[in-house]
Amino acid sequence: MLREQLLSPEPAELATFLTRHLRTRECLIQVAGLAEVVYHGRAASTADVGAYLLLIKPDGSVQVHAPKGVKPMNWQPKTDELTAFVEDGRCILAAARRSPQELVRVIWLEPQVAQALEIREPAGFVLSGSEKQLQELLARQPELIEPGLRVLNRELPVASGGIDLYAQDAHGRYVVVELKRGKATQDAVSQLARYVRSVEEMLLRTHRTVEVRGILAAPDITVPARLELEDRNLEFVVVQVAQVTTTSPVQASLFD
Amino acid sequence: MLREQLLSPEPAELATFLTRHLRTRECLIQVAGLAEVVYHGRAASTADVGAYLLLIKPDGSVQVHAPKGVKPMNWQPKTDELTAFVEDGRCILAAARRSPQELVRVIWLEPQVAQALEIREPAGFVLSGSEKQLQELLARQPELIEPGLRVLNRELPVASGGIDLYAQDAHGRYVVVELKRGKATQDAVSQLARYVRSVEEMLLRTHRTVEVRGILAAPDITVPARLELEDRNLEFVVVQVAQVTTTSPVQASLFD
DNA sequence: CTGTGTATCTCGCGA
DNA sequence: TCGCGAGGTACACAG
Numbered sequence: 001m002l003r004e005q006l007l008s009p010e011p012a013e014l015a016t017f018l019t020r021h022l023r024t025r026e027c028l029i030q031v032a033g034l035a036e037v038v039y040h041g042r043a044a045s046t047a048d049v050g051a052y053l054l055l056i057k058p059d060g061s062v063q064v065h066a067p068k069g070v071k072p073m074n075w076q077p078k079t080d081e082l083t084a085f086v087e088d089g090r091c092i093l094a095a096a097r098r099s100p101q102e103l104v105r106v107i108w109l110e111p112q113v114a115q116a117l118e119i120r121e122p123a124g125f126v127l128s129g130s131e132k133q134l135q136e137l138l139a140r141q142p143e144l145i146e147p148g149l150r151v152l153n154r155e156l157p158v159a160s161g162g163i164d165l166y167a168q169d170a171h172g173r174y175v176v177v178e179l180k181r182g183k184a185t186q187d188a189v190s191q192l193a194r195y196v197r198s199v200e201e202m203l204l205r206t207h208r209t210v211e212v213r214g215i216l217a218a219p220d221i222t223v224p225a226r227l228e229l230e231d232r233n234l235e236f237v238v239v240q241v242a243q244v245t246t247t248s249p250v251q252a253s254l255f256d
Numbered sequence: 257m258l259r260e261q262l263l264s265p266e267p268a269e270l271a272t273f274l275t276r277h278l279r280t281r282e283c284l285i286q287v288a289g290l291a292e293v294v295y296h297g298r299a300a301s302t303a304d305v306g307a308y309l310l311l312i313k314p315d316g317s318v319q320v321h322a323p324k325g326v327k328p329m330n331w332q333p334k335t336d337e338l339t340a341f342v343e344d345g346r347c348i349l350a351a352a353r354r355s356p357q358e359l360v361r362v363i364w365l366e367p368q369v370a371q372a373l374e375i376r377e378p379a380g381f382v383l384s385g386s387e388k389q390l391q392e393l394l395a396r397q398p399e400l401i402e403p404g405l406r407v408l409n410r411e412l413p414v415a416s417g418g419i420d421l422y423a424q425d426a427h428g429r430y431v432v433v434e435l436k437r438g439k440a441t442q443d444a445v446s447q448l449a450r451y452v453r454s455v456e457e458m459l460l461r462t463h464r465t466v467e468v469r470g471i472l473a474a475p476d477i478t479v480p481a482r483l484e485l486e487d488r489n490l491e492f493v494v495v496q497v498a499q500v501t502t503t504s505p506v507q508a509s510l511f512d
Numbered sequence: 513c514t515g516t517g518t519a520t521c522t523c524g525c526g527a
Numbered sequence: 528t529c530g531c532g533a534g535g536t537a538c539a540c541a542g
Contacts, residue, residue: 001289001307001368007258028309028323030286032373033257042438042535043385050379051257053284053311059324067284067375068315070333071522077326077537099513102535112257113373117288119323123306129299131518157541160442160480161516181518182298185531186416190446191517194484222530224416228450298520327537333522355528358520387533413526417531437533441516447532478515 006114011091018084029056033112041102062095131181159198180218262370267347274340285312289368297358318351387437436474
């Protein structure tokens with residue numbers, strides 16, 4: 001799996017190494033050591049010489065990690081041009097991107113370890129608990145939101161954006177449901193209000209008068225959001241994706 | 257800088273290695289090889305056996321990278337408990353976190369390379385072009401928004417959230433300015449409308465009548481946002497953080 | 513290509 | 528802690 005490793009390579013060595021593996025696009029490339037990083041694009045940034053870790057994935061994405069946090073210090077999600085060369089006696093990696101026009105340059109002063117790791121295609125990855133799943137669940141069992149609710153549409157497109165669930169209640173009133181997988185904030189209330197307004201406008205083109213209900217469905221809601229919700233005459237309903245509560249010995253020991 | 261490296265370690269070896277370096281919290285730890293990853297917390301996920309790269313930073317953050325994308329496949333931003341042990345003949349890394357209660361487990365089937373990299377403290381990192389900078393600029397030169405505008409407050413706290421710029425125009429009318437560093441969307445319009453409403457309510461407690469203007473200041477705006485803005489009687493002003501347009505030979509060659 | 517919305521968002525700042 | 532908002536957000540998806 002470790003295809004190649006260089007220890008404290010010379011600039012030219014590193015450049016050759018990088019160029020070779022960038023070409024094949026088969027390996028995850030890593031370089032660790034002292035470097036400067038410059039970014040220019042949507043914003044601009046400079047990082048003084050420090051000990052950083054560079055990752056280049058086979059898909060061309062680039063990330064430079066500092067010793068803290070999950071987020072890279074600098075990155076490039078999709079590179080259109082990825083080149084390594086020697087300039088002023090130092091190896092430089094340049095990751096460029098059009099649209100938006102952006103450039104990340106990593107200037108290696110003291111590369112310590114460079115590796116090329118062979119990576120097979122990614123294996124099956126399943127994530128559960130997303131909003132999409134919640135939507136599917138509630139589309140099947142709208143009574144979890146309110147008895148008598150009938151779902152007319154999912155992801156109903158309306159004046160930019162889609163309404164999570166569009167429904168009719170037991171009295172025939174139209175209902176806009178906005179789902180959130182986490183605690184609902186004021187943003188969600190604004191979003192819901194926007195959709196309700198769109199639906200009202202839409203219905204007023206065919207109906208004389210309309211009453212459209214707006215329901216925010218989430219496991220929880222912040223206090224300010226709740227206030228604004230009530231202020232706007234919208235409603236809140238608790239919904240929850242069932243989480244398997246495994247209490248394996250390991251987990252128990254780690255949390256207790 | 258490369259403190260220690262193991263090639264194809266036995267489970268017990270890897271566990272010992274991890275435990276030792278987790279204790280010192282001095283090194284960035286890396287393990288690459290075949291593993292399974294399980295996550296359970298705000299959501300839940302499983303990844304089949306695959307070739308992944310594990311990074312553990314000195315601050316305790318954990319990330320598991322698959323061969324694609326900037327985002328890790330699994331991660332843990334801040335771990336309260338980080339342990340490595342052998343179970344059923346396999347080395348397991350467990351990263352646990354209270355609040356939210358979350359657990360990431362990496363089960364190593366075939367660890368290939370494990371490294372401990374010495375990392376010095378992060379060097380000076382300067383980002384320019386942020387909204388904060390834009391705010392500072394416009395607070396100093398409010399005439400860039402509108403002639404005669406006087407800034408009364410920055411980050412004025414109001415009903416949860418802060419108003420970027422609170423000002424008064426040449427006619428003495430109060431003005432709420434919402435800044436965006438990028439293209440303004442409907443969200444920004446909602447936000448601005450919310451703030452204008454808050455200010456109106458606030459002023460109505462001391463004034464008989466009020467007229468509060470709302471200005472969205474950004475380099476650009478989406479069409480739907482513009483429509484909603486006009487609909488709500490709010491205004492848009494183009495502002496731009498000056499971007500240095502370096503056209504160094506390198507950049508030119510990379511983009512042309 | 514833009515526009516929109518989700519995210520285990522992360523991260524930092526305040527109350 | 529919670530709540531809010533920014534982010535070079537990344538990323539997927541629709542029109």
